[in-house]
Amino acid sequence: MSEGFQQKFFDHVDKNQALYIERLAEAVGIPSISSDLENHLGDVNQMIDWTKAHIDRLGGKTNLVVNPLNSDKITYPPILLGEFHVDPKKKTVCVYGHLDVQPAEKDDGWDTEPFTLVEKDGKLYGRGSTDDKGPALSWLWIVEAHQALGVDLPLNIKIMYEGMEEYGSEGLFETIRDEGKPGQFLDDVDFFCISDNYWVGKTKPCLTYGLRGLAYFQVGVKGCEQDLHSGNHGGGIHEAMTDLVRLMATLVDTNGKILVDGVMDSVKPLTPEEEALYESIDFNVESYKEENGVKNVSDKLLYDNKKDLLMHRWRYPTLSIHGIEGAFSGKGAKTVIPAGVKGKFSLRLVPDQDPKQIEKCVKAHLETEFAKLQSPNKLEIELIHGAVAWLSDPKHPNYQAAARAVEKVYGCEPDYTREGGSIPITSAIEEATGMNVLLLPIGACDDMAHSQNEKYNISNMMNGIKVLGVYLHELGKIQGPKPSDCKCIPLTQEELMVPGAFLRGFKCKCEM
Amino acid sequence: MSEGFQQKFFDHVDKNQALYIERLAEAVGIPSISSDLENHLGDVNQMIDWTKAHIDRLGGKTNLVVNPLNSDKITYPPILLGEFHVDPKKKTVCVYGHLDVQPAEKDDGWDTEPFTLVEKDGKLYGRGSTDDKGPALSWLWIVEAHQALGVDLPLNIKIMYEGMEEYGSEGLFETIRDEGKPGQFLDDVDFFCISDNYWVGKTKPCLTYGLRGLAYFQVGVKGCEQDLHSGNHGGGIHEAMTDLVRLMATLVDTNGKILVDGVMDSVKPLTPEEEALYESIDFNVESYKEENGVKNVSDKLLYDNKKDLLMHRWRYPTLSIHGIEGAFSGKGAKTVIPAGVKGKFSLRLVPDQDPKQIEKCVKAHLETEFAKLQSPNKLEIELIHGAVAWLSDPKHPNYQAAARAVEKVYGCEPDYTREGGSIPITSAIEEATGMNVLLLPIGACDDMAHSQNEKYNISNMMNGIKVLGVYLHELGKIQGPKPSDCKCIPLTQEELMVPGAFLRGFKCKCEM
Structure with a gap:
């Protein structure tokens, strides 16, 4: 992204804040609860249709893949595949997100109606605001901004959005396996990016290389x-x-x-190298306690030092x-x-x-x-x-492109962190395609995904759109062969210990 | 009840079966769930008003006692007091029942909509059919039958119906205490009768003298x-x-x-006398297992013999x-x-x-x-x-009147049994008034009160109305002073061991 375009892009995003909030409110208003399809299948489908209509409006190609687990007894929502194709010679990133949400009722202890987006003190409260409707929709507004500014996308974008993430991603694994086959939708993807997790803190962005x-x-x-x-x-x-x-x-x-x-x-036993990684992470136990609702009446956690606490949440x-x-x-x-x-x-x-x-x-x-x-x-x-748990490498070009984007928006290097949660499709994508998957969280640690009073900071939403936009341009700058054209040469155990010794996925060298 | 009138009364009851079912269907249709007043206070009140209207129609006096536990924060349903007054010289029976029900939803595992009365194979399925709307309403149809046949009631009837039984009888205890004071509603009551429990078996009636x-x-x-x-x-x-x-x-x-x-x-330790009581009770362990949904996959109960099983459910x-x-x-x-x-x-x-x-x-x-x-x-x-638990004496005239009524309707002596459940107001009435309380169950052991598919056999409903009607006449025949005019002389420990050594309540001798 040239500096000139970058400024125009940032300005455009800033001017459209109210519109982004209005659209998120529309999305949050659809109670797409996937764990209760008996009552909410229609809502999940509506949320998928709503998103598809936006991709269609922006000139993208869309395809609703019938859920492969559908049977006489049960119907699941389809998987939404979308595509903004620029040039077959350019590299391709595939972004994943989910449009379904956890259950929520006001009686659970919400201060506001969970399916009505409410803005208060720079925060947008509502079920799905941060998990994952807000982040997932960012990509659409980035494409829209490029069109408004008359600038081509720097690489091909593929979109894979599902409606069953909060209930085991039913049908997605089969879809990934099928679409990863030669000539299928995922076959020419060079990089994957998922924004469905959270910062470790409230102010400093991070890139996530491990999940439980x-x-x-x-x-x-x-x-x-x-x-x-x-x-x-x-x-x-x-x-x-x-x-x-x-x-x-x-x-x-x-x-x-x-x-x-x-x-x-x-x-896995803890190595001194891994242990050292935890020392430098920007994480404060006291703030964590203050901001996450984790404190009990005795103000005690299981561990009172950063290293033990993070290790027991991550490793x-x-x-x-x-x-x-x-x-x-x-x-x-x-x-x-x-x-x-x-x-x-x-x-x-x-x-x-x-x-x-x-x-x-x-x-x-x-x-x-x-x-x-x-x-x-x-x-x-x-x-x-x-x-299964998942572990990647922060030195992969996919991660490094994201790191440069974070620096350009936030002015600081991201932390490289792991997560306690599970995003099972991360491993599934890696296994089916052999390509690298980046976890690029946008929401803050106190967003309360899955809990009462889930929220999405307006600042995170706005900076998130900017980071993801710049990330696309950083990815577009990567030289050399398209990773998807490489043949995967599995790394040896020693090679695996050397960060950055790969181009395709985490476990492969590239051979043309 | 003269034999001539008895036959007319039975014929009248038989002819009105369809009407009784229709009215029970109306009552069951009101979801008067007292454990969820936030959503159902209106329904509980409606059920009370519906019942009051019937008493009014039959010429009874009614009074809705404002629930004494009402506050700024919560409103409970009132207590419905009714009265069919015949003659101040006659004795007075007070009948208790409750018009509220346990929660129920079809999803809990009901075969039919719980708040729609459904007749199938001689059974009336619906929440509250047997607990306690069916039995409680019997008294009104008995009064109606006397009016239709032009015969005076054999004694004064007082009615006390509440709407909070399934949620701790909130407010009733205070009302009983207040109304038991000199000159108040319960002060001149000679006998109490409650039909809010169940037979031990499916075919043989019983009178209940103990509750947990x-x-x-x-x-x-x-x-x-x-x-x-x-x-x-x-x-x-x-x-x-x-x-x-x-x-x-x-x-x-x-x-x-x-x-x-x-x-x-x-x-209390088990005495040989008490143990002997259990031998003769008409109770079959195998039928109990078949008919109550109590069996597990191994077809095992905690005890496989009648005596141990009953004792562990009752004493x-x-x-x-x-x-x-x-x-x-x-x-x-x-x-x-x-x-x-x-x-x-x-x-x-x-x-x-x-x-x-x-x-x-x-x-x-x-x-x-x-x-x-x-x-x-x-x-x-x-x-x-x-x-607290409650224990009465089966030789009290109140029990003996009921026993004769059962014989006249069913042609057999009732069993004298205890119950595992709790009806806390039984003790409360006894303590407040000193008078004897009879538990006269109408429903069968497999009626599934509090559970899915609660039902009320049509035969139990019909015979129940007959038994309660005859019981009134048997009570009316009791000679001697009105127990409510007696002064209570507490029985000694030895006297307490002699069944029947009382006239007032269980623990009192009568002194005029």
Whole structure:
């Protein structure tokens, strides 16, 4: 991006702030909750159609890929593929985002209606504002700005937006696998960029090179045939809830120590090199506590120093108990003996942990603990979602282009960080295409994705559009062959230890 | 009731079956859910007004007592008092019922819409059909039948119907205390009759002389300040759910053994006399299993013999875990770390167990267990509802009148049974007035009160109206002074052991 164009681009973005907010409000107003398709499939589809209409309006090519997991029993939303094609000789970036959101109800503890975007003190409150509608839509406004300013896009842009991210990205993995085949949509993509995670702090941008995986379990105990009155029948039956809470109590202790045998065996040991990385990261434990709602009444976290806290959020596995399906969950009192209950818990996995192996450990553990109870009830354990952890390299040209964009907008180098969350498609894309995936977060650490009062700072939105715009131009400047034309030569174990020793994906050298 | 009138009365009832069903359908159609007044106060009030209109139509006096617990913050439904006055020299029976219902949604597992009465195979399905709209309304149809047949009621009838029974009878206890004072509504009542429980079996009627009490607890653990994303923050914080499931796992074991120190200390020892009572009760363990949805996959109950099973449902305390408020409770997966969670559990109490003493034991237990966790989170324990157990005497004239009525309708003597459930106002009435309270169940054991597919057999409805009608005439025949004119002379411990040694309440002799 020339300095002249860059200024014009920044000015254009600044002038359109109100429009971007209005459009985000429209998008947030569509309650595209993917975990409840029974009630919200129409909303997810509407959100996808709304976005498609914008791409169409800007002259892009669009294609709604019928969800490959559709069946007689269930219909999922399609995957939206879009394309702004400039020149076949230019390189191609594919940007991913998702248009669905987590569930939200005002009663959960929101200060405002979750599906009405509300601006307050420079923040835009609403479900999906930061996760991921705001960031995903940025790309469209960047294309629009180029058209308004009469400047060609510096490389081809492909768009892949889904509507099932908050519920296991159902159908996307199959689509990525199919579209990654020779001659298909993803085959000529040179770089991928995903903006679906968050800064480590509130003010300094970062680029993310690692993510934890996920193994989400449902442990069901089926007792009596139907819900019963605890007065009439209590004392005569083996209650399912009794068994379930006793099982769930064996999973993890108050200090976060996972009590399931074998889970920690596959965790990569910490090297001094990795440990050193944590020293320099711009992260303040006290601010983290103040700004994320993580404090408890005793003002205590599990770790009070930056290094341990970040490592336990990023590079060690954790186990969280989320809730119970089938039991009484309302306010007040209900004297019910639930017939069957399903406990929900998940582990965040780290590199080298295989969800299938973790599933074996968890099943063995729960079966052993259940046997100890000698209960005549029925145990059912299910791995609902599994995703491996992901690790990339900050020296890849894709990352370096983003780093230069951040410097041009924010005036500082980004931190290179990892994340505790899971974005399973990151690994899926890398595996299907062999190309490098960049995680370029736009939202701040206190945006409260998945929680009450989710918000998106106006400043993050505006700077995000600028960073992504400049990033495109930095990518366009990269010399040499198109990575997608290279043949992937797998790196040796030694080569893998040398940052930057690649061109294609993280694990490949390029051979023309 | 003369034999001639009895036959006319039975014929009249039989001819009006369709009308009774139609009116019950109207009543069931009003979703008077008292545990959710925010959404259903209007429905509870509507149900009370509907019932009041029937009493008014039949020429009764009515009075809506403003709920004494109303405040600036909350409005509860009123208590409906009604009266069919015949003659001040005649004795007076007061009948109690409730017009509110438990929550119900089709999604809970109902085969039909819960608030639409559906007739199938001689059964009337719908929320509140058997608990307690069907039985409560019987009294009105009995009065109506007497009017239609031109026969005076054999004694004065007072009616006390509430709208908060399924949520702690809020305001009723204060009303009973006030109305039991000299010159007030309950002061001249000689007998009380409540039809709000169920037969022990499906075919043989019973009279109930004992009920368990209730101590319903909410144990809250407050962790972080708001719900968090388990990927972003898992590993850094002390999670509230981890603490809560560990606490709840210490309460009771798979075999129903209560693990809270001190709770069993106050349980009355079993005497050979009491044990003998259980031998003769018409109760079949296999039928109980077949008809109540209590079976698990292994076809096992906690006890496989009648005596142990009944004793553990009636005369021993139990502890049931009902659910958790504040955690994820939906289908599928949500990767949330709940900020604060409230576990719900309750103990059914037996005679001599004091809810306040049980509260002390439970609090001490949970505080000790929480201290073991060394968690920096905050523990909050609350006794939401407490009610003592209740025990009466089957030889009281009130019970004997009912027994004769059952014989005349069903041709057999009723069983004398106890119940596992709690009807806290039973003790409250006895304490406030000193008069005997009869529990005369109408519904069958498989009516599924509080559960999915609640139903009321048409035969139980029809015979119930007949039994209650004959019972009034049997009560009217009782010779001697009006119990309400007696002074209560407390019985000695020895006298208490002799069945029938009383006239006023269970614990009083009569002195004029």
